[in-house]
Amino acid sequence: MATANHSRSNSFPSQSHPAIESVEDHLCRLRADSESTSVCSNLANLRNLHEGIDDLIQMPSVQQTLSHKNWINELLEGSLKLVDLCALSREIVCLTKESV
DSSP states (O other): OOOOOOOOOOOOOOOOOHHHHHHHHHHHHHHHHTTTSOHHHHHHHHHHHHHHHHHHHTSHHHHHHHTTOTTHHHHHHHHHHHHHHHHHHHHHHHHHHHHO
């Protein structure tokens, strides 16, 4: 007679990856500072958030998950365009504020 061994596993919440925590921190900072800081600071915070998201997307585990999707290249291209747009917008706003 065979004895069945059943084991139970306790599942604990895993700790967030530092890249995820960084994105969450940038997002919270952007939300909190959006009305109280300058446009230049907000654009810098937005750029930091975007860079954090880009770092997150570049993680091997995320890349493996997304490797089956053809749209990842389009997403990354759009992401790069957004970073460029944020940098350009920040420069324009800063130059405008200096000239006033």
